[in-house]
Amino acid sequence: MSKIGVFICHCGENISATVDCKKVAQEAANIEGVEFATDYKYMCSDPGQTMIKEAIKEKGLTGVVIGACSPRMHEPTFRKACAEAGLNPYMCEMSNLREHCSWVHDKSDTTTEKAIDLVKMLVAKTKLDKPLNAIKVPITKKALVIGGGIAGIQASLDIANAGKQVILIEREPSIGGHMSQLSETFPTLDCSQCILTPRMVEVAQHPNITLYNYAELESLDGSIGNFKATIRLKAKSVDPKTCTGCGICWSKCPKKKIPSEFNAGLGMRTAIYTPFPQAVPNKPVIDKANCNYYLNGKCKVCEKVCPTGAIAFDKPDELITEDIGAIVLATGFDVLKPDFFPEYGYGKYPDVITGLQFERLASASGPTLGEIRRPSDGKIPQKVVFIACAGSRDPAKGIPYCSKICCMYTAKHAMLYQHKVHEGESYVFYMDIRAGGKNYEEFVRRAIEDDGANYIRGRVARVYEKDGKLIVRGVDTLMGAKPVEIEADMVVLASAGVSNCGAEELAQKMHVSYDPYKFFAEAHPKLKPVETNTAGIYLCGACQAPKDIPDTVSTASGAAAKVIGLFSNDELTREPIIAVVNRIPSHDVSTCVGCFMCETACPYQAIEHEEIKNRQGEVIKTVARVNPGLCQGCGTCVSFCRSKSIDIQGFSNEQMYAEVMAVLAD
Amino acid sequence: MNNEFEPKIVAFVCNWCTYAGADLTGTSRIKYASNVKIVRFPCTGRIDFMLLLKAFANGSDGIIVSGCHPNDCHYTSGNFHARRRWILFRSLLDFMGIDVNRIRFAWVSAAEGAKWADIVNDTVSTIREMGPYTEYRKAASFLAENEVELAKEMEVPQ
Amino acid sequence: MEKQGYITTIKGKTGVNVNRCYQCGKCSAGCAVAEDMDYPPSMVMRMLQTNDEDNYQSVLKSESIWLCVSCQNCLTRCPMQIDIPSLMDYMREKSLEQNSVNKKSKNILSFHRAFLDSVRYTGRLYEIGLVAGYKVRSLKLLQDMNVAPGMFMKGKLPILPEVVKDKKQISNIFSKTGEVHSGPK
Amino acid sequence: MEIGFYPGCSLKGTSSEYAQSTLALAKAFDINLVEIEDWNCCGATAAHNINHELATALPARILALAEKQGLTEIVVPCAACYNRLTVAQHEINKNPELKARVAEILQMPIEGKVQILNVMQFILKYISDKITDKVTKPFEHKVVCYYGCLLVRPHDILQFDRLEDPQSMDDLMRKIGATSMDWGYKTECCGAGFSVSRTDIVAKLSGRIVKDASDRGAEAIIVACPMCQSNLDMRRPHINSYLQTKIETPVLYITQAIGLAVGLDRDTLGLKKLFVAPSFA
């Protein structure tokens, strides 16, 4: 039999001005199961709390209902007080007499009656409360960072500098990501490699960071604090421990005509290669798809010339498993590839290039050593047309969003071009100039006012080639929408930023949600921008949406801060408001029929399959089990379960039913 | 005035949006009719429609179900589940002889205090016009007899 | 037509929501006849977006709607997939209906009319008849005198029209779709 | 083998050589094209410019006649007719009300199930595979392929070839030994139905096309539409006076070019009916 204590608060006059608090307490005392009821001016004050604690001890209360303000305000206060008096904190509930009653109704008998009803409802619920214990989960203080672009680099360094262990995996032979490909960066025009390389080196040398290059996540199990990550270390065909990075192998490799990914196809590389001279780690891998030995069993030149005997053709992929407490996703983005722009002739005319290719042309480390020369004949283009929003903001091409970075980098490109080719002319076709950011608008204005980039508002309909010129047919919408034709030497497409290949697959492996464009989804766009909906997995950088470097680095540090915050505790404490699958009457039996409707309902993949075995160890049936680390307590599963086998602690079927019935009972 | 019918209305709301929104109505001191009593759920996804049927079967004249706006669900998708099942639920109500106008499905965010007051007032006056729900005993026995079948009916194929 | 309604009417009749156009100009950039138009297609879109009766009337009276050759370049490339060709069709029908066909475009309309008259009477296009009909309507009596003899010589202009047997059905089609004979103007 | 054939008005008049060469080519590959009996004009640009319902009803009659005649597949060489027929059938099929209304206007049932092939689709489906064996006189000329605006549009309805930079005609030309060049005007408009009413515009639009072809050294422009052909060919005097040059690049139908390659003679293919005479045949 329950012994409930009811405490009605006046909140000064906030409640008592319209509700007859004395009467509410008196009526409450008459409710079945109520042992004690009283009212007081300020329940949350020290004397008020003392009053509750004493009553618990003196009357041996098994539950407490506070009729006061919103539980969103003071539930923690009162639960703490109860715990101090030895009552399980989850046996304490609040009835909202202030926000939901006294403040929204006029003084009258009906208002007092409503208050009484509200108390009755919570008494009914509290009677069915069960003692619960906060869930404690131990934490493995080691983070996994996936993706070694500037986002992953920054997050790794921040976490490592806080004294925590980091494993960084990068699927390419080197870390650095897109930033390593850039020439100079807006809005300050500092050299990308100059600011990035020191950080890459720091990653490689940091005692708290283990870097696995040429590696990918194979699978992931477990939950926040205790993930188990299986990582595939792709065979490099070169033993990194013996290799000194001397470079003899790639200077002798006969396969020299492989388009270099790093140079966005504008340069060539060998089959054994490092993507670029400053690569980290600076040891080569063999690209099996292009190596003569793997293709037809002949060659092995590299093996012959290698002074240290580092070539290891037959070494297979390796799988390793790591215990991980938290994960940072930093897999970045990609730019839209050919065939999306048949009207612009991309892929058909060599001098129609993407912005990323332009970066390589403008970069001192690029195929032209920083001179702007067009790919077809190496001539310096005298007229360059830049086309903004190429693919972006184009629902017809399936990309309705704005890629955010291209307005800025197009201004940068026009500027760099004008700096390098003084007598040249640059034209930018744009729809809007989106330059929101510190010093961004000023940057664009400089391109227009000081460097003389010709901005034309309008889209380009098509580009075709004639007599070695690219005829660009666009429009100037600010001049009565009359067509404009420019005979250009080179056309640069500000092609849309899109999600990285493999992003969807990775998200599914990790149970992270993603948007229709396969960018990973944050838990809340404003208030949880670096969290995912899966506890313990954070994200940063351009894997979330196209982002520039300042935004990428801020989110990376944000994600790192979340990880460090998590790792600052030894254990994780969580509210026990989670679902459970009933195992009554005896542990062996469950009414669960194994339909797994709950599994389809759960937004957090918290439902697991559990086999029930008999004494002989044979499987009798498979039932649902809730992973308490993943369950967030939404209760969606409960309303899906037909056999009412799954229920949620603190909001059980029985309790909710009792609460509703208490309203209707007269 | 005193003789006017005062309907009993139960509001099933989620903790994160509408409950907080109703708190804001209070903080802003916006007045509304006192007929509605709020039951707090973690999420609209938790709101089992059998529970709503039981509320009707036990004499509720009207019901409000309210949670986060689409895409704003604290738990990502609970409200989508609720919305999908709502379609089935309407036909079920119809089948049981309950006018669908007795139930109001709404979205009220934590910032929409005034909207909550409007919804309550609006629902109260609608139900007041419709008069008391008198066939509830019939509904109760119907529910008692067919509970399992009804539960099956509410199952949503994915 | 009342001021508030034409955007909605256009949407209902053609499926085109003029407010979807974000004025990128790609249609005008690729339109074959934009430079001959008084309002290039993206301007037509903008004028309709204003929901302003004067602008609506200007479009109805424009040369643009008659110059549009339905080549579909605009629709093909429009990022918002706005069906300008259908919109142009609709505007032409409206313009005809309220008798505000652009003066400079009367010839184009005359040609369409003459063409349809030929079809109405023979079920097929009778090219000599067409040219004759057009000349009467447009008063361009000397046009194409230099081409026609060549066509005769090359056997490209049959002297007598080919005629559909079921002429009744053809004239039914015309009367039921409301395409009444307009006579030479 | 027998397939339905809708010539349309142009092929009976100004473009009789297109009909001639299509029929001859089909025959060379043992295909008999059967004309739809008592067909009418599709209404072309005129109808669709000023009366939407008429623009649907006229093509619908043609389709209904084909059905009545038991034809499941019809070849429509004129790109404009092809476009009108395909669009009309599409609209009828997606809108049952319209279908009923059209049946009422025609006083004839209409199913909307006839397969409509343009000349390219016809060649690709029935001839293309056998061409290489049949080529006796490779068409060794530098050409540009002009698709015009109607052959591939509206793409979501026609679903034929690539929307921008189509390739099917180029591929066919290469098959018969031609050098098909990239150029700038594959799908730009020639002025279409303005041939008579706005000859000035046709001269300008077609002029650009012809000039680009000639600048690139094309020996012929290959087309698959009578309207394109007559604008580029018959209007050449206007074009030349607009351009103030004398361009003599001939404009051949694809059926004529293939016909020549498989050894059909000039007359059968109606080559002498071209205004700008080809120098090579």
Ligand SMILES: Cc1cc2nc3c(=O)[nH]c(=O)nc-3n(C[C@H](O)[C@H](O)[C@H](O)COP(=O)(O)OP(=O)(O)OC[C@H]3O[C@@H](n4cnc5c(N)ncnc54)[C@H](O)[C@@H]3O)c2cc1C
């Ligand atoms: C043309 C162009 C010019 C630009 N110019 C500027 C500029 O001037 N200023 C500026 O601020 N920003 C600029 N940017 C934006 C800048 O490139 C990005 O902000 C930045 O690169 C984002 O960093 P990231 O680490 O999030 O992603 P990325 O640089 O894309 O790095 C992601 C990394 O993750 C790795 N990876 C991907 N998937 C996996 C996987 N499954 N497993 C393991 N590893 C994986 C990738 O190999 C890569 O190394 C420009 C962008 C472009 C396209």
Ligand SMILES: Cc1cc2nc3c(=O)[nH]c(=O)nc-3n(C[C@H](O)[C@H](O)[C@H](O)COP(=O)(O)OP(=O)(O)OC[C@H]3O[C@@H](n4cnc5c(N)ncnc54)[C@H](O)[C@@H]3O)c2cc1C
């Ligand atoms: C009209 C308007 C509409 C907006 N709408 C949106 C929107 O819809 N969505 C959106 O995402 N963003 C919106 N924003 C932006 C949003 O308001 C800001 O992003 C956000 O408020 C920034 O938060 P903050 O904490 O940095 O600064 P603030 O909100 O300015 O907070 C700074 C705090 O510091 C205190 N303070 C200042 N100086 C001192 C001092 N010396 N010592 C102690 N305390 C100090 C101030 O009193 C203040 O409380 C809007 C902004 C405006 C103006």
Ligand code: SF4
């Ligand atoms: S408990 Fe709540 S209602 Fe009571 S005095 Fe404190 S704030 Fe006011």
Ligand code: SF4
């Ligand atoms: S030659 Fe040998 S040591 Fe030198 S870089 Fe190549 S693999 Fe390494």
Ligand code: SF4
């Ligand atoms: S074996 Fe392969 S990687 Fe080595 S030198 Fe030969 S081609 Fe290059």
Ligand code: SF4
């Ligand atoms: S950032 Fe600029 S160029 Fe890029 S999609 Fe947005 S508006 Fe277009």
Ligand code: SF4
């Ligand atoms: S829905 Fe219920 S019965 Fe079905 S698996 Fe889940 S807990 Fe078991």
Ligand code: SF4
């Ligand atoms: S309560 Fe929510 S999160 Fe927990 S298992 Fe059920 S559906 Fe999943």
Ligand code: SF4
């Ligand atoms: S292309 Fe489309 S969106 Fe752009 S201006 Fe034209 S109609 Fe508008």
Ligand code: SF4
């Ligand atoms: S369909 Fe009309 S408006 Fe569109 S591009 Fe062609 S001529 Fe211009």
